Amino acid sequence: MTLKSLNFSLLVVAVETEDLSQLADELNKRRIMAPDFFQYAPVVVHVENDTANLDFLRIREIVTENGFILAGVSGELSDSQKEALHADKIAILRRSKRQASKEVVVEDKPAEVVPEEVAETATFIANEVKTKIVTGRVRSGQQIYAKECDLVINGDVSAGAEIIADGNIHIYGTLRGRAIAGAMGDQTASVFCRVLAPELVSIAGVFKLSEGLPHEHLGKSCIVSLRNGQPVIETLN
Template identity: 50%
Template sequence: MSLQIPADTPVAFEFKSLSLKLLSFVPATLDAARLEAALRDKLGDGEHMLSGEQLAIDFDSLPTLPSAMEIAALMQLLRQFGLKPVAARGGNDDQQAAAREAGLVVLSDEATAVVPPAKQVEKPVPAMIVSRPVRTGQQVYARGGDLVVLALVSAGAEVIADGNIHVYAPLRGRALAGARGDVSARIFTTCLEAELVSIGGVYRTLDDALPTSLKSKPAQVLLDQEKLVIEALAG
């Protein structure tokens, strides 16, 4: 006996085409110690600009064939840094089989693309204002907006913003503006002594390379055609 379903009954499901784009993580090694040190150097120990991002692990740069156990260990390491590995791409058939065994979905090249982190959200977000010094080893991240620091940013400290960064005191640590891809972001400070600056993912270490016209002076950092430019601020 067949079951009669009324014609006006809503459908239980449907299939739809989905254009899927994920941020790719491209390991050149599966050495856990090396990867952990590199991730910590890049992202720090707290919340960072890629927290919560879903990843597709790209096998194209691995010199050896990974086992499912090694891939599972890599996935666990990425999760420790707030990242979410969900898929794999590239590599040969054996690498893709190991990825499936480790619980990853294997995607075709057409399904993924290497994309920068999402740009700053359109909805205005109030600037984060920090009135206390940012000490060595500390990290401050203004998600979705600007960061204003009214005190010293010590050497070894890190200030990050999806928008602009303003430091009205000596900037001696690392400053990363436009952290999620906003190439129009800028860094402003009344005393430029930074170790590293970055706009939209383009980095430059400063060390002792600053000329006397800029070192310890009011300055801004901006991106001009994928090149970081440091300019003195008049007045």
């Protein structure tokens, strides 16, 4: 047997207070967006408050009730929180040394690491239809959500990034991450992409993973839409 250190993409949900209703709402929202994709998906709960008296068993129940699997808990945990997690047999996840080394320390306080490319966002209203426009690459680990409007990405979407819109999604670059259009159930929504190479593309909760995409469309300019409840991929002229 050989032990290896591997990287995986996990959904991370922050818990800031002892009120766990926000956790339940966030997981429920994700489940509605792409029910098949998120079914039994691993979730990491990140604790933002080391003084909170959290019911970790209840947290695990909420994660399970929404169709996810609790992979573990992360954060700057207090000794009492660690003891509670050990008692409840819930894993404590720690950042890798590589990730920790990316932090810059000034006066003994960790400074925020600013990505080399920062996506700028703006929302425009034209003919009473709102559109959220993002300029720049959407980097791995980032999530952008266009609530009740279309989303335009003027750049690439990296692997490990996630873009979500209640309306259509337009990507003037390469899609390597996840694109979820019609997030609240709009089956008329579409994903327009200059270069299609996604981890996942979803319309109104109906999705295709990278391995399920027709090879003739990979790397091409495409539109993904629904037809008779099934995702259809067509080449853009």
